[in-house]
Amino acid sequence: MQTFDVMVAGGGSAGIAAALAASRTGARTLLVERSAQLGGTGANALVHTFCGLFHPDVSHPPQWLNPGIPTEIGEHLLTASGRNKPDLMGRVYVLRHEPAEFARLAARLCAAEPALTLRTAADLVSLRRDGDSWRFITSAEGQTTESTARHVVDTTGAAALAALCSPESHVVAEGERLYRPALVCRITGLAGPLDEHAPLQLAATLVRAVRSGDLPAAAMGAGFRQSPVRGDEVFMTLDLEAGGAAWNPLHQAALEAVKQEAHALAGAIWRHLTAHHPLFASSDRIVMPEQLGVRESGRWKGDHVLTAQELRESRRFEDEIALAGWPLEFRETARGPKFVYFDKPEPAGIPARCLRTAEVPGMFFAGKCLSCDHEALASVRVMGTCLATGQAAGRLAAGL
Ligand SMILES: Cc1cc2nc3c(=O)[nH]c(=O)nc-3n(C[C@H](O)[C@H](O)[C@H](O)COP(=O)(O)OP(=O)(O)OC[C@H]3O[C@@H](n4cnc5c(N)ncnc54)[C@H](O)[C@@H]3O)c2cc1C
Known part of the structure; x- marks a missing residue:
């Protein structure tokens, strides 16, 4: 039985940022990832453009939107791609990257953190509250390991932990509206x-x-x-x-x-x-990629459900923990994206209440399974924003 301060389930953009942020505070952190390599959709589904990393006002030179890990990872990937600035695509700045480089960078950054333990090719299969901590089981190559953690972060991209411990907090859009894979x-x-x-x-x-x-x-x-x-x-x-x-x-x-x-x-x-x-x-x-690219599946219903209107109005919140700047990119058909831009080129805040619910103490969530409506997900699911919400969830879970 191993004991951790923080367990992060899911090693995609959000999970990598959450695990780095938590472990850098000194919290003993475990990152569990089903695939053999880190990176999630960004690496295993071959997504090759980082969106949401820059301020949405493209009349100015590119400016990193969220400090800390999103900027650190963005700067590494920019250097690795041989560019000195992001690309302007229409009305947005994007960072084109090599997916394998993102996986390598994630592995390198995680390996450099002494307080971080990695379990890759391992599935989180059970989770339950035990007093004031969590008891959970991971399974790898038929072997199961039981561990405990004080706080848990769900960055599975599907709110898999809500399905395990709080089905009433698990939100799934109707099939025909789900963003197309x-x-x-x-x-x-x-x-x-x-x-x-x-x-x-x-x-x-x-x-x-x-x-x-x-x-x-x-x-x-x-x-x-x-x-x-x-x-x-x-x-x-x-x-x-x-x-x-x-x-x-x-x-x-x-x-x-x-x-x-x-x-x-x-x-x-x-x-x-x-x-x-x-x-x-x-x-x-x-x-072929290791995974089919799934744009939307399940997410959490938290203490606040972020809406598309709040994003479009560039609403700011007292308890905001990250900024969103990517337009709403609707993908409800396979005929390509439909972009709806924020009303003004200013970012919107994401409140901490989107990363937790009073119903499930000691649980945080981030990335594409944070608490938002279907329309808001069209913006906040991009990887730059996932890094930012993941970083915030990791810090909250570590008690900062
Ligand atoms: C086709 C496609 C194109 C896209 N294009 C772009 C783009 O151009 N730019 C952009 O910024 N974004 C893009 N996105 C969106 C973006 O890639 C995702 O929304 C983002 O990567 C989600 O990050 P995440 O960390 O929340 O989840 P993911 O990256 O999906 O990571 C979740 C991880 O959790 C793991 N996991 C799940 N369940 C368990 C479990 N029980 N135990 C252990 N591990 C588990 C999974 O293996 C996975 O690695 C695209 C998405 C798709 C599908």
Whole structure:
């Protein structure tokens, strides 16, 4: 039986920041992650653009939005990508990064913290209140370990801990409104980098293939972005309808079925492009991600439910612990994003009450499973904001 001050469940953007923040206060911290590598969706689903790291006013030079770990990680990734400033994409600054570099950086930063214990390739399988602390079981390669912690942080991206210990606090949107999942894959060995005309040319190639019956209509959900570090690699993001109202990312079988379908479609698109697009003719490989990209599943209902209106009005709160600056990026269909910008280019506050509930003392939550409505999630789920709320949850859990 190991005893910790803080246990963080889920090693994605929010969990990494929570574990670093808690352990840097000296709190004995455990980070439990199901995958073999850290990074969550940002690494295992090949998400390659950090959003939400910068102040939303792009009439000024880029300015880091949240101090501490979000800025530290952002600066590392910017340097690793060989750039000295982020990219301006329309009305927002973004940091394009290599997902594997994010995983390596997370591992390095965590290994440098003496108060932090890592359990990767381990699943948190049970959790219960025991007096004034938590008792929980993790499972790795068939072996279970029981431990205790005074405080717990849920950064599972799905509010998995609410499902375990407080089902009434677990919120799940209806299937047809859930933001659509996507498969992001890496395509290597291109003849050269995508130029400014490439996105239109690729879209035209896919439209012709769909019209001629060579590819199914779902191929129109594909978009392409250059790797930030390699001229001969692109990421293909394939947005998926995933069965509309029947889509349920909390069911393993549903996830697996959509993943298999998406793999088959991505493979067919790649083969078509190698035969019909000169840049792809020399492509030698399509690399599938470890995980399907799930944009929304379950989240917590906390003491405050952050709303889209509060974000749009750039509302500030006395108990705010982080700032959100990314526009509402709606993804309720596979036909691409619909952006709704804040009313003015000013960030909004996220109150500490979105990271906890009086119903479950000693529990904090952050990242894409914090307490907000479906519309607000369209903004606060981006990785820069997840780092910021994760950092805050880690500090709260450590008693700061
Ligand atoms: C296709 C797609 C494209 C996106 N594009 C962008 C983008 O361009 N820019 C951007 O900033 N954001 C983007 N996002 C959003 C962003 O990637 C996620 O919202 C964000 O990474 C969520 O971070 P998180 O830490 O809350 O959760 P996650 O990164 O999902 O991490 C949760 C972790 O918890 C682990 N876990 C779950 N249950 C357990 C358990 N029981 N035991 C142990 N571990 C567990 C999981 O394995 C996972 O690693 C995109 C998302 C998707 C799906």
